[in-house]
Amino acid sequence: MAADTIIIIPARYASSRYPGKPLVGLRGAGGESASLIERSWRAARAVAGVDAVYVATDDDRIADAAHGFGAEVVMTDAACANGTERCADALARLGIAPRVVVNLQGDAPLTPAWFVSALIAAMKAGAEVATPVLRLTPETHARFLEDRRAGRVGGTTAVMTAQGQALYFSKEVLPYTGRLYSGAEQVPAFHHVGVxxxxxxxxxxxxxxxxxxxxNLEGLEQLRFLYNGLPVTCVEVEAQGREFWELNNPEDVARIEAVLHREGIL
Structure with a gap:
């Protein structure tokens, strides 16, 4: 039977900001250390209604690690410039044409299954490209601003129309408001989740x-869709008490491990 929905996890070793990032160990609530790529694979496997999950890489070290924890691996071209290109290359090599291809980036092990399920639902309702956005809390908004002041690339923000169509994505904190938020205030900014x-x-x-x-300027692959007039549907998701954070910098290891411990994720 042909696959209807698949997840591809693109992973490369030679990250300019954090070389070897997919193989960095993250210690869970039970004290077990598992690599970033394995934890991202586990997150993908937790999504219901997915026919297959593949790790797509051009690096033998990542491939060997992925085979070691039981993942299906697709070796892709080292020339792939980003995760979307790697997904396209992997799909071509697999020789399949599923209805929905999900790109769950290999630096997002805290991605809740319901984020991905919401995307799949949007695709089956007619979207061509979909990505989740999460309204920033006052704490997360302050953390984004702190990262930028320190010269670190933290999370990406999304600006969209009233209908949820993306207008722009940036590593700057947009829209600019010139202030911090506190308490129950609603922050008028959204974290773009890298799925x-x-x-x-x-x-x-x-x-x-x-x-x-x-x-090229922002280092954000999804801007190619917008630049060429291809619509991107932003699907607002709820954290449901789960703190979402990607592993962008070495400083994020401790942040992610703290969430793993707090959520009881082994």
Whole structure:
């Protein structure tokens, strides 16, 4: 039977900000250390209604580690410039055409299953590309600003229309408000969660378009869709008490491990 929905986890070793990041160990609530790529794979496996999960990489060290914990691996071209290109390459090598392709980036082990389920639902309702956004809390907003003041790239923010169509994504904290928030105040900014869902046709259009100035300047692959007039649907999701954080910098290891311990994630 043909696959309807698959998850691909793109992973590369040569990160400019954090080389070897996929193999960094993260200690869970039970004291067990598991690599970032394994924890991301576990997060993908927790999503209901997915036919297959693949780790897509060009590095033998990552491939060996992934095989070691039981993942299916697709070896991809080292020339892939980003995770979306790696997903497109992996799909071509697999020789399949699922209805929905989910890109769960290999630095997001705290991605809740319901974030991905919401994307899959949006795709089956007719979206061509979908990605989740999470309203910033006053604490997270302050942390984003702190990272930028310290010269660190923290989370990405999303700006969208009233209908939920993306206008722009940035590593700056947008929209600019010039203030901090506290208590029960609603922060008018959204964290873009690094997960995407695409149709195979949208992936093909992305590859045909080629890299654009905006994606190169910001270092954000999804800007290629917007630059070329391809709509991206932002799906607002709820944290449901779960703190979401990606592993962007070495400082994030302690943040993620704290969440693993607090949530009882082994």
């Amino acid at each position: 995407y869902a695409y149709t195979p046709q949208a992936l093909a259009a992305y590859m045909q378009a080629g890299a654009c100035d905006l994606e």
